[in-house]
Amino acid sequence: MSPSVTAPVDDKQPPPPSEPQNGLDRFFKISERGSTVAREIRGGLATFFAMAYIIVLNPIILGSAKDMYGHQLDGGQLVTATVLTAAFSTLLMGVIGNVPIALAAGLGVNTVVALQLAPRMSWADAMGMVVLAGFVVMLLVATGLRERVMSAVPLSLRKGIAIGIGLFIMLIGLVDSGFVSRIPDAAHTTVPLQLGAVGHLNGWPVLVFVLGVLLTLALIVRKVPGAILISIVVMTVVALVVNAVADIPAGGWGLTTPEWPGNPVASPDFGLVGQVSLFGGFEKVGLLTGVLFVFTVLLSCFFDAMGTILGVSDEAKLLDEKGNLPGVNKVLLIDGIAVAAGGASSSSATTCFVESTAGVGEGARTGLANVVTGGLFAVGLFLTPLVTMVPSQAATPALVAVGFLILSGSVKDIDWSDHTLAIPAFLTMVMMPFTYSITNGIGIGFVAFCVLRLAAGRGREVPAAMYAVSAVFAFYYLMPALQLT
Numbered sequence: 001m002s003p004s005v006t007a008p009v010d011d012k013q014p015p016p017p018s019e020p021q022n023g024l025d026r027f028f029k030i031s032e033r034g035s036t037v038a039r040e041i042r043g044g045l046a047t048f049f050a051m052a053y054i055i056v057l058n059p060i061i062l063g064s065a066k067d068m069y070g071h072q073l074d075g076g077q078l079v080t081a082t083v084l085t086a087a088f089s090t091l092l093m094g095v096i097g098n099v100p101i102a103l104a105a106g107l108g109v110n111t112v113v114a115l116q117l118a119p120r121m122s123w124a125d126a127m128g129m130v131v132l133a134g135f136v137v138m139l140l141v142a143t144g145l146r147e148r149v150m151s152a153v154p155l156s157l158r159k160g161i162a163i164g165i166g167l168f169i170m171l172i173g174l175v176d177s178g179f180v181s182r183i184p185d186a187a188h189t190t191v192p193l194q195l196g197a198v199g200h201l202n203g204w205p206v207l208v209f210v211l212g213v214l215l216t217l218a219l220i221v222r223k224v225p226g227a228i229l230i231s232i233v234v235m236t237v238v239a240l241v242v243n244a245v246a247d248i249p250a251g252g253w254g255l256t257t258p259e260w261p262g263n264p265v266a267s268p269d270f271g272l273v274g275q276v277s278l279f280g281g282f283e284k285v286g287l288l289t290g291v292l293f294v295f296t297v298l299l300s301c302f303f304d305a306m307g308t309i310l311g312v313s314d315e316a317k318l319l320d321e322k323g324n325l326p327g328v329n330k331v332l333l334i335d336g337i338a339v340a341a342g343g344a345s346s347s348s349a350t351t352c353f354v355e356s357t358a359g360v361g362e363g364a365r366t367g368l369a370n371v372v373t374g375g376l377f378a379v380g381l382f383l384t385p386l387v388t389m390v391p392s393q394a395a396t397p398a399l400v401a402v403g404f405l406i407l408s409g410s411v412k413d414i415d416w417s418d419h420t421l422a423i424p425a426f427l428t429m430v431m432m433p434f435t436y437s438i439t440n441g442i443g444i445g446f447v448a449f450c451v452l453r454l455a456a457g458r459g460r461e462v463p464a465a466m467y468a469v470s471a472v473f474a475f476y477y478l479m480p481a482l483q484l485t
Contacts, residue, residue: 028040028368030368033317033365036363039364040369043100043359044368044375044376045373045376046361048102050228050355051229053232054082054086054105055377056232056387056395058078058104058105058107058110058347059073059078060256062348063075064114064254064392065114065118067119067121068284071123078347079380079384079387080381081272081273081347085341085345085347086104086377087374087380089337090104090377093331093335096367097330097331097334099312099313099318100365101309101352101356102352102356102359102374103353104377106301108166108301109348111172112297112438113297113349116437117281117293124275125277125281126281127276127343128277129293131278131340131344133343134337134341134342134343137301140336142333155413157425157446159414159425160425160429161299161442162409162410163407163411164432165300165406166405166406166407167403168433169402170402171436172399173397173399174400176254177396177397178206180195180196181193181194204242204248208391209393209397212232215234216398220405226358228401231398232394232398239391240258253392254393257391258389263385264383266384268382281293288475289476292439296438297349301339305352308356309352316364335351421449424449427441427444428442428445443470443476444473447470449462
């Protein structure tokens with residue numbers, strides 16, 4: 001998920017269209033859409049700085065997890081994979097789709113890959129399932145089923161999924177920063193978590209995290225463009241100073257100790273690109289569980305991308321009088337390609353970022369803004385040492401902020417007056433963090449929705465696709481009792 005942390009978007013209509021001035025203008029339809037090259041460049045810069053935090057966060061989320069063999073992904077290689085796929089997907093969307101919608105590794109789906117897929121299989125297997133999810137997205141677009149599948153899930157339940165992922169992301173941020181920890185005897189107590197490592201906050205690294213959360217939220221309240229990125233940069237500098245002057249015990253910062261790398265420029269390491277096994281995961285977890293994992297990855301980016309595409313396009317005044325985006329299937333197809341490309345590079349699924357509204361607010365109306373944003377991501381390929389010195393305590397405040405932004409942007413759209421919608425949405429959003437599983441949240445929500453609609457005598461209102469998917473989830477939960485796992 002990728003909530004907006006941007007300046008308010010100007011609601012004024014763009015200037016009236018004029019005749020194209022040159023080939024560049026004609027190709028991107030710049031004048032036709034009432035924009036200018038200067039506005040597109042400015043918009044591309046704004047979008048990049050609003051979403052560049054993902055270059056830091058994605059490697060931290062993926063790099064902190066282990067696969068079933070205990071292997072961890074290399075941080076430097078993850079940075080390369082993240083920026084490479086973001087650059088490729090964003091440029092492709094700009095040149096082919098001609099819309100100012102940038103793409104990068106999606107927050108939420110990377111959590112699914114790190115915490116649900118990888119522990120049950122190898123990293124190559126997990127990334128293979130991401131690639132398969134991308135193929136499914138492309139197939140759904142090609143057959144015209146994507147919008148029909150999306151409409152089968154009620155809006156309230158979709159929003160519950162989004163909120164659940166947001167709460168899950170926030171919990172991960174609290175745990176990875178050391179602000180919250182698992183009580184060692186969790187198997188013998190009803191209280192599994194505690195504040196800090198020993199029941200209270202202690203140590204400089206946790207203080208860096210607390211200050212980072214306060215700074216991030218203050219910048220968001222002030223509506224500062226690029227609030228998350230600014231906070232990460234500032235708190236990384238603070239962490240560098242603290243680490244230089246304070247006595248921090250070994251391992252106090254976790255995986256990454258904030259130390260200046262010397263030379264901030266280095267050649268990119270493409271070691272993770274292409275390390276994919278398409279069907280190896282099914283051998284590890286079985287066909288049904290494997291299909292559900294692919295389905296979970298699909299859901300994690302499916303609805304978010306559709307909403308982001310329509311939302312950003314609306315703010316850019318690109319929708320027609322019926323509220324449709326001309327050429328939307330081409331845009332959706334590129335989104336599917338991006339999902340598969342993210343898996344192929346081992347950076348997790350790549351999806352559309354609503355932070356693109358930062359560029360729209362600066363006047364971007366065409367894919368030229370994406371060319372600028374994608375070009376800046378490409379430059380990041382050579383700055384890996386700078387990114388890999390950022391400690392989790394400086395980056396994870398963003399996860400807390402992201403959790404809030406997702407919740408605040410979605411909770412109002414749930415129909416709380418209809419309990420057959422509100423209860424499944426509630427169960428979905430709380431079960432994800434409480435069971436530490438996005439799959440469980442989605443499955444429980446789907447099953448509850450079908451059961452409650454039947455109990456209310458409204459079973460005919462449930463689409464057949466929801467019954468089918470819920471039945472698969474119910475069977476999935478019964479598999480251990482039936483000794484099928």
